[in-house]
Amino acid sequence: MIHVNTKVNGDEVEFLCDPRETLLDALRDQLGLTGAKEGCGTGDCGACSVTMDGRLVCSCLVLGAEAEGKEIGTVEGIANGEKLHPLQEKFIEHAALQCGICTPGILVATKSLLEKHPDPTETQVRYWLAGNLCRCTGYDKIIRAVMETAADLRKAS
Amino acid sequence: MVEVNLWSGLRAFADGKDVVEVDAKNVGEVLRGLVELHPGLEDVIEAGVSVAVDGKVIASGLMEEVMPDSEVYLMQQLKGG
């Protein structure tokens, strides 16, 4: 077992893990943060998306041990207390989710997109999210929600 | 009497007929009547069928009313995804 010290959503945490366990396993099973989902376990669906030192990654393709000394961001850290992030608000308003299983990963991914590219084109959003599979929506309302949030955020800043 | 239309695949179990007349006031009686007249239909009906009465597809309700002039079609049981 490996002892790992890390920071998740700004909180210092520690856990023990088998070297074979992934960061996704550690988040879900050790830390009780079940927002990140396992849809494939092979980095193909993006439902487990988190940020590691600010970089968007699939937590199913990161070992728990690799989180040592890192800063992890998950869907649970997107809202500020009871105040939702504009992306979260917009996803609800636009019906940009149906079953909701891909939603945490898509929110983590789009938040990361908008931090890097505040004024993305539709094509840019679509390619950025190509690794986040959604089987319910056909992506239409997701793309619209992201584009509109980006516009709102630009207006606000 | 009510005229009941069978799907053509069932003719083999109804003496070659695809319309059978039964004495029935509801869907349950239609099905019972069919089996009484043509026992060969029993397995298929037991396995589950729907009945269209005047264009309305009755998937399971045996108490749904059937009138003498109703258009009645036996249909394969409906399900969905």
Next chain:
Amino acid sequence: MQYHTPSSFDDAVAIAKDAKGVTRFLAGGTDVLVQLRADIVTPDVLIDVKKIDGVSEIAREGDGWRIGVAVTGAEMTEHDTLSSDWPGVVEAMDLVGSTQIQGRATLTGNLCNGSPAADSVPAMVAAEATVSVTGPNGARTVAVGDIPTGPGKTSLATGEMITSVHLPARGSNAGDAYLRFIPRTEMDIAVVGCAVNLQLDGKKITKARVALGAVAPTVLLVEDAAKAIIGTELDDAALEQLAAAASAACNPITDKRGTIEFRTHVAGVLARRAAKIAYERAEAAS
């Protein structure tokens, strides 16, 4: 499974040399972890190289570049000068997987995984990239094209590891490009990949390298394809000859991703398209 985080290449080699059972080096982990979780390869010893000094650097090396073994695709794409020098190599790496995969995947990993369909490998071969290798018997420099020896296999000996990737000086009036064919727009493994790297004198091509991926057990450097366009201004006849030579070099298989006929045909199509892009880039660079 043992998990190690050595702080130097020497330590890493020492661990690898003495390791019993299956050893894997871990950089981005986008292949190693997939194989681990799918029970394809469960390493007994896993050596995480990311704690070694300098592995995350992209550095000038003369007029060329040294790229550390843990540099991610995203870091390459974000590097403006590297991207303008070697757009084909950077784009090839950028095509590997999703945004999430780009946050982790590395050139070295893409090479060492030994997949015939690895996107960055034809681009590196066309670019004449080399890798530094270190191991129990000392260090050596190896051409990228000499690393893969077959599907999932490399020429690296037990205990050997790559310590950096080197891209040569870009040179003037030159450009490279990489294209691949996938059924969707993203997220697939290349059915065919093609890289073209060329240099111009005026409008005439003086030097060219054409490399193909996913059409043979290893990456192919197609000299006939290069010859077809050297000395030309990439006119239609040259492009047709290039396509024919690229297709002729193919030795593919039929599998779940494509047929022999399809791969052979599309290799020619991609060679033509990639050559045009490389040519435009070379012209723009002059």
Next chain:
Amino acid sequence: MAFDEVKTVDFKVVGQRVKRPDGMDKVTGKAKFGADVVAPGMLHAAIVRSPHAHARIVKIDTSKAEALKGVKGVVTRADFAEGLSGGNLDVLENVMAGEKALYDGHAVAAVAAISPLIARDAMKLVEVEYEILPHVTDVDKAMGADAPVIRAGTADKTVPEGMHANVVRYHESGHGDVDAGFAEADLVIEDSFKTEATHQGYIEPHACLASMGEGNGDLWCCTQGHWNVQKLCAAMLGLEQSQLRVTASEIGGGFGGKTAVFIEPVALALSRKTNRPVKLVMSRSEVFRATGPTSSTSMDIKIGMKKDGTITAGQGTFRLQGGAFPGAPMEFTAMCAFAPYNLKHVKQMGFDVLANRPKQAAYRAPGSPMAAFAVESVIDELCKQLGLDPLEVRLKNASAQGTKASFGPTWDRIGLVETLEAAKAHPHYSAPTKAGQGRGISCGFWFNHGGETSVTLALSEDGTAQLSVGTPDIGGSRASMAQMAAEELGIPYENVRTTIADTATLGYNEVSHGSRVTYASGLATIKAARNAVKILCGRAAAKWGIDEDAVVWEDGFAKPSGPNAGEFDPIPIDKLTQSMGRTGGPIVGHFEATPEGAGVSFATHIVDAEVDKETGQTKIVRYTVIQDAGKAINPAYVEGQFQGGAVQGIGWALNEEYIYGEDGRLQNDLFLDYRIPVASDLPMIDTVIVEVPNPGHPYGVRGVGETSICPPLAAIANAVSAAAGVRLKELPMSPPRILAALDKQANG
């Protein structure tokens, strides 16, 4: 309002794009899906699966697995009930193999251990000795004389004599005389089509948590129907149904694939054996290999048309492979095939064929999309060869109220013509296509379904409402239910909380399938609310000392029905509920029934596609869905159903397929090579909601979930034909297939 009155105008909440009540939980990661729960002392399980497509199980040795530290129990078929028959036996055979493994991925044993890693390690220690048998995975080969017999004696008596034992059911329907019809035609086209199996592809793998006590148990799982899970699991474990309580978790997509059980009985058996709670979660590979994809098909179509576009006759033969068990939805394929058209002569035949593949499960309008692919392709080709506009031809032959359906009955009020008219009027249909692009259209049809339904609506003291429904919410149905309840009660939408009740707290509910939720649970909700309103009116009447019938309910107030009823101040709902304990007791409305008026739904899709003739790659550049929703309760989620179905259809048309090797093993059991559409593959999906009210629902609702997947396969094939000049008759229209077709055309 009278109890049975149909309401079509003056909606206050219905028709609004309200925010879904579970939205907050789903955007913050709080929502609890199948794999998100834990129980004290919980074990983790893993399933041992056959690597062979067809093999006799000679021996299973579990001793090494049991000896591994941390392993608490192993189960095999011997740990399940004996003496089952019919459908229950088939389900059990599929859940855990008996004498034979029938497909690659078929479960043969399962282990429970103290961690997921130990369970996986133990799984590898279970030694299974197989005697490998010949296998077949292709539908046409499975019907061939030399095909191995997969399960002898399965065929029922509908199967015509002389057919292979793998043909297990037969359907034939239609009317008129097709030969006479073909004789009347100016052009007859006959062609054959094939479609590969596709998977529902929900992003959430199956997951459950089981806890068995003595003779009773609790199960938490992601399912489209927990009463069905209760019924099947009880049978497989030999329990009394009421002793097993099943709670539906949030569900991460189903599309029909979560109407069956796979791992739930296994988790229960392990829990019973170990006396500990057991969690079982499938991997993606297990989902592809061992849960239900749709059927693969082989189809022959013959259609005759006059020069003026009149279809004179249609005939179809539909062979569906549904895995190693009977149940391929060939009768729906047959019945849906010509449903959009008013035909004098029509005949359709269906064959249900066994093969060494996983048991097919329902997938969004099961059976219908394949039929539409074949029939609508032939109609398109007829239009092309006769120089006719494909939309006008469809309008000319369209089914409408009073015409005779291809499967027999006379249509009630239906909206196909309205979708075609809307398509004709849509700017998409008249926009010029760009060079290299082609346009295709197609119609699609699905029956929709009612089914057993129970709903309870309890009023709280403060005048708010708690609505309990039993149909798992897959795509926002809690919002629609709350909208309908709020509409009836005359209270704000936010004052209704909708809960998906567990099996112990509500009457039976059929699975969330057949596009039935907004229709049937919606109807039940409206009636339960009207039931509660009646009680509220009664309380007001008693207070005023007037007749109950003299009280009406308006906008959340009880009012005297008119001047003759007397002069009283209206009483708001909260005043009535505040005192309900003292005026007769709690006020609860409820409704239990099997509503039979699910209106069918038709759609017309328009698609523009661009084909790269050098690589065979198809890009969808514009897409418009036009569908009859009857009445859209929440238009945003209706559009979502249209868009999602269309995109699943796009995937089916272009890239999705089950690929089996010569060894009978599934080769693409990951999302890497099972290629569902990604965001960058697609344009926006435009939608038009047509509302032709369903007479069988108080607000006119028709189910909308399924029909949207029916037209895309053909619409895209027709667009590809227009763009590239080649007709693809086999799905998926993958780049190698398109390139091969182009090559064949060029070289003869």
